[in-house]
Amino acid sequence: MKSQDDLERIACAEEQWKHDVLEPRVKRFQLEKSPTRFYTPTAARDFDFLEKVGFPGQYPFTAGNNPFDFWRAYAEAGAKMGVRPEYGGSGAAGRYSGYGTAEDYRDYLLRMQSLGSRGGPNVAFDLVTQCGYDSDSPFAAGEVGRVGVAVDSFRDFQVIYEAFTGDRDIDRVPSNFTINAPAAVIIAMYAALAEKRGIAPAQLRGTPQNDILKEFIARGTYIYPPRPSMRLFRDTLVFCRKHLPKLNVTSIGGYHIREAGATRVQDLAFSFANGVAYLQAGVDAGLDIDDFAPMFTFNAFGGSMEIYHEIAFQRAARRMWARILRERFGAKDARSMMIRQPITAHIGCTSTTLQRPLNNLARAVVGGIASGMCGGLPAVYPPFDEPLGLGHSLESIQLQMDATRILIFEAKVADVVDPWAGSYFMESLTDETEAAAQAELDKIEAMGGAVAAIENGYMPRAVAKSAYERQRRIENQEDFMVGVNCFMGDNELEVSAQRMVDELYDAAHMATAEERQLAKLAQLRRERNGKAVADGLAALEAHAKDEAVNLMPDLIECVKSGATLQEICDVLRGVFGEAEPVKL
Amino acid sequence: MNSERKIRVLVAKPGLDGHDRGARVVAYGLRDAGFEVIYTGLRQTPEQIATAAVQEDVDVIGLSVLSGAHLALTRKVIEQLRQQGAADIPILVGGLIPESDKPALKEMGVAGVFTAGTPISSIAAFIRSHVASM
Numbered sequence: 001m002k003s004q005d006d007l008e009r010i011a012c013a014e015e016q017w018k019h020d021v022l023e024p025r026v027k028r029f030q031l032e033k034s035p036t037r038f039y040t041p042t043a044a045r046d047f048d049f050l051e052k053v054g055f056p057g058q059y060p061f062t063a064g065n066n067p068f069d070f071w072r073a074y075a076e077a078g079a080k081m082g083v084r085p086e087y088g089g090s091g092a093a094g095r096y097s098g099y100g101t102a103e104d105y106r107d108y109l110l111r112m113q114s115l116g117s118r119g120g121p122n123v124a125f126d127l128v129t130q131c132g133y134d135s136d137s138p139f140a141a142g143e144v145g146r147v148g149v150a151v152d153s154f155r156d157f158q159v160i161y162e163a164f165t166g167d168r169d170i171d172r173v174p175s176n177f178t179i180n181a182p183a184a185v186i187i188a189m190y191a192a193l194a195e196k197r198g199i200a201p202a203q204l205r206g207t208p209q210n211d212i213l214k215e216f217i218a219r220g221t222y223i224y225p226p227r228p229s230m231r232l233f234r235d236t237l238v239f240c241r242k243h244l245p246k247l248n249v250t251s252i253g254g255y256h257i258r259e260a261g262a263t264r265v266q267d268l269a270f271s272f273a274n275g276v277a278y279l280q281a282g283v284d285a286g287l288d289i290d291d292f293a294p295m296f297t298f299n300a301f302g303g304s305m306e307i308y309h310e311i312a313f314q315r316a317a318r319r320m321w322a323r324i325l326r327e328r329f330g331a332k333d334a335r336s337m338m339i340r341q342p343i344t345a346h347i348g349c350t351s352t353t354l355q356r357p358l359n360n361l362a363r364a365v366v367g368g369i370a371s372g373m374c375g376g377l378p379a380v381y382p383p384f385d386e387p388l389g390l391g392h393s394l395e396s397i398q399l400q401m402d403a404t405r406i407l408i409f410e411a412k413v414a415d416v417v418d419p420w421a422g423s424y425f426m427e428s429l430t431d432e433t434e435a436a437a438q439a440e441l442d443k444i445e446a447m448g449g450a451v452a453a454i455e456n457g458y459m460p461r462a463v464a465k466s467a468y469e470r471q472r473r474i475e476n477q478e479d480f481m482v483g484v485n486c487f488m489g490d491n492e493l494e495v496s497a498q499r500m501v502d503e504l505y506d507a508a509h510m511a512t513a514e515e516r517q518l519a520k521l522a523q524l525r526r527e528r529n530g531k532a533v534a535d536g537l538a539a540l541e542a543h544a545k546d547e548a549v550n551l552m553p554d555l556i557e558c559v560k561s562g563a564t565l566q567e568i569c570d571v572l573r574g575v576f577g578e579a580e581p582v583k584l
Numbered sequence: 585m586n587s588e589r590k591i592r593v594l595v596a597k598p599g600l601d602g603h604d605r606g607a608r609v610v611a612y613g614l615r616d617a618g619f620e621v622i623y624t625g626l627r628q629t630p631e632q633i634a635t636a637a638v639q640e641d642v643d644v645i646g647l648s649v650l651s652g653a654h655l656a657l658t659r660k661v662i663e664q665l666r667q668q669g670a671a672d673i674p675i676l677v678g679g680l681i682p683e684s685d686k687p688a689l690k691e692m693g694v695a696g697v698f699t700a701g702t703p704i705s706s707i708a709a710f711i712r713s714h715v716a717s718m
Contacts, residue, residue: 142656220602
């Protein structure tokens with residue numbers, strides 16, 4: 001902290017500089033105000049280094065969760081050995097993937113393993129599964145196996161895991177499941193698989209997304225209304241702590257909220273409001289905060305091209321979450337206070353453009369620099385062909401990986417932790433971001449918290465309005481996107497991308513997935529023991545009506561009996577009702 | 585057509601895709617541009633969309649799909665409109681539509697395909713010229 005005298009001298013000098021240098025220049029170029037800013041110590045007058053930043057790996061974690069992360073410890077050794085880390089993966093799970101039937105996806109995973117993939121599955125489910133329907137539902141037509149793999153039953157789930165045996169068995173590799181409304185059912189399948197393979201459930205590692213509240217704000221794969229959805233969250237939380245203690249309970253996302261249009265501040269405030277609701281659910285269920293908060297993860301926050309703001313955002317997020325955990329929830333364990341997320345800053349997929357798509361590589365590198373400068377792997381994300389269709393090409397993934405490697409090994413972006421610590425500019429921007437997000441979070445808490453702010457439509461509508469405001473700014477050239485709303489003249493070359501390597505997913509399999517899946521489902525319905533299915537579903541229904549009962553044991557019995565995902569979800573729809581889509 | 589009456593647009597999300605940023609932005613934008621906009625909300629079946637279009641007496645339907653199911657879903661909406669005697673309502677499709685699928689959509693009878701980066705003003709202009717020429 002500078003002394004008061006020093007600050008006054010600097011403030012005086014700053015005024016003089018404005019008068020002598022800045023203002024004449026603004027006048028000379030006939031501007032109304034300067035297009036740039038210069039920061040001095042007066043921008044961070046009350047800045048207290050130990051209180052606001054501290055040291056990496058210590059409260060309030062502004063400078064990072066660790067002095068260096070696991071990947072950094074062995075980066076050079078890995079480069080010499082040519083180890084191919086799965087930077088796009090989440091923890092030790094592999095790259096997010098999934099398509100077609102379980103058989104198609106299993107074969108894809110085996111192919112990726114032959115190409116060097118070492119992690120567990122990071123499963124994308126198709127929308128039919130994510131919305132709790134079976135492939136033969138009228139809602140499913142045209143969607144089976146499209147954006148992910150179709151899982152109608154425990155049988156499908158087991159087929160996927162045929163790719164994971166021996167030294168890749170489920171006590172060796174973790175799994176990620178991008179699933180929310182039916183998360184409890186998928187966790188039940190995972191537990192049932194362990195039982196079938198004779199593996200103790202306590203050995204299972206992995207991360208279900210299990211972040212249902214953001215589905216009402218963005219992404220939209222909800223089934224039940226928010227309150228019964230929170231009961232299912234509680235059931236998964238309590239059950240996992242007791243029986244699957246190594247499973248991360250949730251992967252909270254601000255990413256989807258920002259991608260749906262939220263501002264940076266809304267992203268932070270809304271995802272934390274959701275996180276607070278999940279934490280409170282654990283506390284209300286009688287769990288000790290330090291028993292379960294360390295098992296919460298974040299999948300990512302949103303990103304943008306505004307590199308300085310995104311660095312400040314990540315610093316503010318870490319500090320704010322640590323304070324919430326310590327001050328509001330009384331956490332004592334540092335692991336409860338940390339935001340664990342696979343990537344930090346990034347540009348967000350909505351920053352990529354369909355126009356002149358190779359430009360997206362330049363854009364993603366900016367995000368990689370930002371993440372390297374705010375306590376994360378300098379991950380270049382997404383691959384440049386993100387806006388061209390579903391799924392990325394192998395060569396775009398190679399370019400993305402090499403770009404990350406270039407930032408690590410050639411640019412040495414990750415050799416300093418929190419290089420912006422103490423910058424007058426960055427500290428004031430971090431403070432501003434945190435204060436604005438805290439004000440928005442307070443507003444939601446005053447409404448009664450995240451569930452109330454979903455029920456009254458506040459959060460989903462605020463996101464849609466922000467999305468429209470962004471569109472308006474682009475159309476009015478208040479915000480610029482190169483090749484989209486500027487620099488599109490006749491002299492610009494449309495540099496296009498040649499995809500020279502095959503797409504990862506087999507298009508022929510994708511085209512026939514629905515038909516094959518329907519045949520498998522019909523076979524399951526013929527072969528299973530109908531009475532066992534009916535008995536399991538009846539027990540589930542009875543217990544669903546009693547808020548106090550944890551439904552996980554019933555769900556495990558149901559999946560083992562051969563009940564389908566939709567049959568299970570339909571029973572719960574009958575008891576819980578269905579969520580209404582939000583209007584304009 | 586009657587110039588007193590605002591052009592009525594149904595913005596619809598067929599299928600299970602929950603990515604409604606585009607649909608909502610287009611709905612807000614067209615509303616601000618002077619259109620009467622009805623937004624269906626998520627997860628509408630082709631039948632629900634056709635019924636809403638007929639009941640609301642809309643001049644044009646905008647479908648937004650980002651899940652890769654655009655061909656199947658658009659075909660079904662068109663079938664439903666035909667069954668309900670409303671095959672003359674022009675359909676626009678937006679979302680994540682690969683370049684290679686555009687001819688197939690046009691062949692089905694889709695009036696226009698609008699992908700990422702399209703200004704709402706050009707969608708509005710397209711609708712105005714299309715509806716006026718009917």
